[in-house]
Amino acid sequence: MVSLVCLDLLACTCCQRKGYNDTLMYGLLHLESGEIMQVTYLYHSGYFVETETAYLLFDYYKGTIPEMVEEKPLVVFVSHSHVDHYNREIYHLLEIHPDTRYILAKDIPTKKLIAEWKEQGIDLEPHITSIRKNTTESLELSNGKRICITTLKSTDAGVAYLVDYENQTIYHAGDLNLWYWEGESKQYNDNMTKGYLREMEKLRNKHIDVAFVPLDPRLELHAFDGMKIFMEYTDCQQVYPMHMWEDYRIIQEFVACNEKYRKRIVDIVSKYT
Ligand SMILES: [Zn+2]
Numbered sequence: 037m038v039s040l041v042c043l044d045l046l047a048c049t050c051c052q053r054k055g056y057n058d059t060l061m062y063g064l065l066h067l068e069s070g071e072i073m074q075v076t077y078l079y080h081s082g083y084f085v086e087t088e089t090a091y092l093l094f095d096y097y098k099g100t101i102p103e104m105v106e107e108k109p110l111v112v113f114v115s116h117s118h119v120d121h122y123n124r125e126i127y128h129l130l131e132i133h134p135d136t137r138y139i140l141a142k143d144i145p146t147k148k149l150i151a152e153w154k155e156q157g158i159d160l161e162p163h164i165t166s167i168r169k170n171t172t173e174s175l176e177l178s179n180g181k182r183i184c185i186t187t188l189k190s191t192d193a194g195v196a197y198l199v200d201y202e203n204q205t206i207y208h209a210g211d212l213n214l215w216y217w218e219g220e221s222k223q224y225n226d227n228m229t230k231g232y233l234r235e236m237e238k239l240r241n242k243h244i245d246v247a248f249v250p251l252d253p254r255l256e257l258h259a260f261d262g263m264k265i266f267m268e269y270t271d272c273q274q275v276y277p278m279h280m281w282e283d284y285r286i287i288q289e290f291v292a293c294n295e296k297y298r299k300r301i302v303d304i305v306s307k308y309t
Contacts, residue, residue, distance in 0.1 A: 065274060067204060067245050075246060076102055077304055080120055081210070081278040083248050087202060089179055094197070094208040094248060097123040109177040110136040113185075115210025116194025117144045120279075127153055127160060135178050138164045139185060141194035141210075169195050188212055188235045191228055196235070198244075207239070207247040207272070213279070214262035216255060232262060236269045244272040251277035253286045260290050267297050276302045 065073040076084040078099030085092040086102070091110040093101065097120055104110060110133050114122045122144065129136050138160070140146065146164055153160045167173055169189040176182050181202060187195035192211035199206045214232040216225050249266050253259055267275065275297075277287050284304050291298040 065246060067273075071202065071204065073204065073246065075276060075302075077276065080281070081115075081208075081248065081250070083208070083276060083278070085206060085246070087204060089181060089202060090177060090183070092199065092201070092206065093126075093129075095121040095210065096126055097121060101129070104133050106133065106135065107179075108135075109179055111139060111177070111183060112136060113139045113197050113199075113208060114141060114144060114194075115196065115208065115212075116141045116190065116192070118193060118211070121194075121210065124149075127158065130158060130160075130163065136163060137175065137177070139197070140164060140166050141187075142166055142168050143194050167195065188238060189231075191215055191231045191235070198239070198242075204246075205242070205244045207244045207249075207270075209247070209249050209266075209278075211250065211279070213250040213252065214258070214265065216258040216261055218256065218258070232265065236265050239266075239270045242270050244270055245274070247272045247275045248278050249275055250279035251286050251290060252279045253281060253283045259286060260293065263290060264294065267294070267300070272300065274302055275300055277304070280304075 065075065067073060071088055074086040078084055078096060078101065080098065081095040082097060082099050083094045084101055090108050091104055093110060093112045095113065095115055110129065112126050112129065116122065126138065146166055150160050165173065165175065167185065167187055169187050172184065172186045174182055174184045184200040186198040188198065190196055190210050190212040192215065194210055196209045196212035197207070212235055215228055247266070247270070249263055251259065251263050263277070280286055287301065287303050291301050
């Protein structure tokens with residue numbers, strides 16, 4: 037049985053803050069464990085998660101990152117190297133928040149990167165963990181707490197992340213989606229479907245507190261397919277759609293066709309427009 041959570045979307049005070057745009061959203065999640073998590077939508081697939089003891093940043097390439105206190109470590113996740121998921125600006129976060137770790141999918145070459153940043157006086161090496169598909173890594177953060185990171189194989193490039201931290205499970209799909217394109221061959225779409233189902237099988241019945249999952253309008257008739265399978269397979273409390281190319285109407289269209297998921301899908305813009 038899926039447990040409901042209470043989602044309090046704050047009044048629009050966040051949008052009035054300097055530098056914030058109208059696509060930014062705060063959600064306060066009261067988790068079953070009694071802990072509170074705050075989720076901020078940055079842009080496209082970029083999300084910022086604040087737990088009671090750490091910050092997690094996923095697939096940042098654009099948007100305003102909320103202010104951070106130095107006592108909480110920051111973990112930055114990059115699912116793959118595509119420009120809509122990765123911006124080398126993330127390494128400048130070290131200048132304002134030295135307690136930062138980077139979890140990078142293997143398709144991001146690090147050797148040259150480390151050498152380049154060394155020339156600028158920033159030693160990235162101790163901050164970077166490169167991670168392969170289908171693997172699990174457990175890291176100890178500076179606050180003494182462990183974060184356990186499991187990767188899935190994306191159906192596009194790189195990985196999806198399943199993160200366990202302090203009794204909270206967070207999933208960020210990256211570009212793991214059912215990319216079923218009308219113009220593609222039957223074989224391509226069959227392989228795509230098989231690949232997506234294989235990865236979703238790994239999440240079957242898994243309890244996930246917060247998930248970030250693509251809902252891409254460019255897929256037209258098949259835009260809902262990946263999300264529906266994710267909702268069907270997992271026991272996920274709250275799902276934040278992403279990869280919408282600013283066409284946020286797709287969220288309402290999805291819930292209108294899939295009423296049973298309405299309570300678990302978080303709308304992004306309509307709360308504020
Ligand atoms: Zn993408």
